[in-house]
Amino acid sequence: MQPSIIIADDHPLMLRGLHDFLKSKGYNILGSAKDGKEAYNLIVKHKPEIAILDIRMPYLTGLEVAEECLKNEIPTKIILITFDKGEELYDKAKELNIFGYILKEFAIEEIELCIANVINNKPHFSEEIALYLNSTSNTHKPQTLNNLTKTELKVLALIAQNQTAIEIGNALCVSSRTIEKHKSNIIKKLNLESKHNSLSLYAKENEQFLN
Template identity: 60%
Template sequence: MKIQTIITADDHPLLLKGLNDFLLEKEYNIIGSAHNGMDAYNLIAKEKPSIAILDIQMPYMSGIEIANKCKENNIDTKIVLITLHKEKELYLKAQELNIFGYVLKEFALEEIENCINTVTNGEKYFSPKIKELLDGTLFTDSRLNELTPSEKKILKLIAEDKTNKEIASLLFISHRTVEKHRSNIISKLNLKPKTNSLLIWAKENHDKMF
């Protein structure tokens, strides 16, 4: 039997039963379950479980609100959120609240065991699936996805302070083709066509892009 104590909460009875059945089959120590946010928080406050696996959207209190209240009241339970939502705001809020796990509901049974084991070791687990979805959009919108592979390659070289001539030489294309790509990139990123606007943007976002 796993030594970690766990409570679960979801307002969808079938989803909650499916999660509980899976965890019990894996011999995790579930000490309680709730069908709404208020009951979930009261259960956490009373039982002080090691881990609370919560649906992010529930009646009375959301998973985020529960995490916030636990933080305010110095409850050490590690919060894991299971969600259908892929919005970057919720993801960033979860990180801000020191939430230990963030798993997409569609991959929950596939990832939850790995998540619990990671959290048990004191490390955070954020679903690789949501990281993949958000990595390209956390710092900008879908404009970056509109760039062609060639334009992204040129943008990377611009961020590395390469001149048009150097880029042309490295990619075996003409100077004029580089200029055309630059113009297209500026247009797609909706930048002002002033001197160095593209260089500044590329440098500011280099670490997040590549």
């Protein structure tokens, strides 16, 4: 027997699409809501096995609905669907015993597997979110940046913003020739190849460490 489900999303197309898709697969949809307050009221009323909630909704967010369910000991298992890959939301979801956390762009592809796992008390978190968080948390500041002076770091930050030597010179109140000299020193200190765009590529890749 298929599990009973409540769906909530403030985007009508997403709500309709998910509702119709799950209905066509034979799931028992007890109701759908356009905001968090309505979703919570439906959960209280019907006590579905699963609630599939958008994170960002009016009145109550998906996380706030999950928090209320936890506080009031409602056993409904929550699956969140979102465009957010942020670590903070992900951690908060885990804190609130969220059973499923999937990205909207993969919702239709992943939802059945997610529901199957959740019914078997196995949490399901989108692989894409885990990969994204791993890639961001594994991004470390290159040690060679410590070799640069404050002025060289400023030059590199402006290069990352696609500014020319003349524009950078104007910003730092020096000549463009001085900026070219800085660029040459930076390339040496960072052990970069002397290709015309190697410095620009490096600056863009490491822009987060230049401010």
